[in-house]
Amino acid sequence: MNAITEKQGFWKKSHHLDKMTFKELVVAYFQYPAIIAYIALSFVAIGLFAWRPAPLWPTLASVGISVVAYPFVWYLLHRWVLHSNWMFKFAPLAATWKRIHYDHHQDPNHLEVLFGALHTTLPAIAVATAPIGYLIGGFGGAMAALATGLITTCFYEFCHCIQHLAYKPKNKLLVEWKRKHMAHHFHDEHGNFGITNFFWDKIFGTHYERSERPEKSPTVFNLGYTEEVAKKYPKVAELSGGVAKGHPRYRG
Ligand SMILES: [Zn+2]
Ligand SMILES: [Zn+2]
Ligand SMILES: [Zn+2]
Known part of the structure; x- marks a missing residue:
């Protein structure tokens, strides 16, 4: 249990998506502190925009560029920060890496660690959106871009x-995204880094269907944090109570 689940009443209970209905997910989603923070901060950004607005075209451009930049920044972070195996080598970053990605790959249905951690997501969202918005439309542009980044994060x-919810979406696109993300978790983690957008995977050649990669990645569940590696960089293992082995379905 982490600090958040200890403190918040509703989140005292762990939530597992494989045992939840769509309705239960919606209820849990809107009670999660980070989601509430994104929504509240997007209202603040919209309020600040209303106070010092940018003209129409710079505003639209700021929103548009944020929408386009978002999946690119996510791709860069997911591939080269979360999966490139350098964070756990620095003791001060090891706990953060464990929280923001290792834990999600260890227990993919565990809602509390599926969500990004606010102290890492907020700076990333702000840095990826506000400066471009500022260049396009000054203060108003920055606020429009920031609000777009926050709302896009909620959508993501x-x-x-x-x-990760145990249900088959009716929407064709959702089914396709789900299939690709499941391959990232259970077949080969070196690909399909997108969540709702696989454009950058296609550009960088990391997009795949299971049939195109017959071999399952040996590090798909431990992300390369093996027992060997743990001997040299023990921090993540210490925090996790050992090195995880095998399929996440058979663990807690
Ligand atoms: Zn991943
Ligand atoms: Zn996932
Ligand atoms: Zn669990």
Whole structure:
């Protein structure tokens, strides 16, 4: 249990998506502190925009560029920060890496660690959106871009939840995203880094269907944090009570 689940009443209970209905997910989603923070901060950004607005075209451009930049920044972070195996080598970053990605790959249905951690997501969202918005439309542009980044994050997190929820979406696109994200978790983690957008996977050649990669990645569940590696960099193992082996379905 982490600090958040200890403190918040509703989140005292762990939530597992494989045992939840769509309705239960929606209820849990809107009670999660980070989601509430994104929604509240997007209202603040919209309020600040209303106070010092940018003209129409710079506003639209700021929103548009944020929508386009978002999946690119996510791709860069997911591939080269979360999966490139350098964070656990620095003791001060090891706990963060464990929280923001290792734990999710260890227990993919566990809602509390599926969501990004606010102290890492907020700076990333702000840095990826506000400066471009500022260059395009000054203060108003920065606020429009920031609000777009925050709202897009809510959308991403919700789609990511649905991908791990034990149900088959009716929407064709959702089914396709889910299939690709499941391959990232259970077949080969070196690909399909997108969540709702696989454009950058296609550009960088990391997009795949299971049939195109017959071999299952040996590190798909431990992300390369093996017992060997743990001997040299023990921090994550210490925090996790050992090195995980085998399929996440058979663990807690
Ligand atoms: Zn991943
Ligand atoms: Zn996932
Ligand atoms: Zn669990």
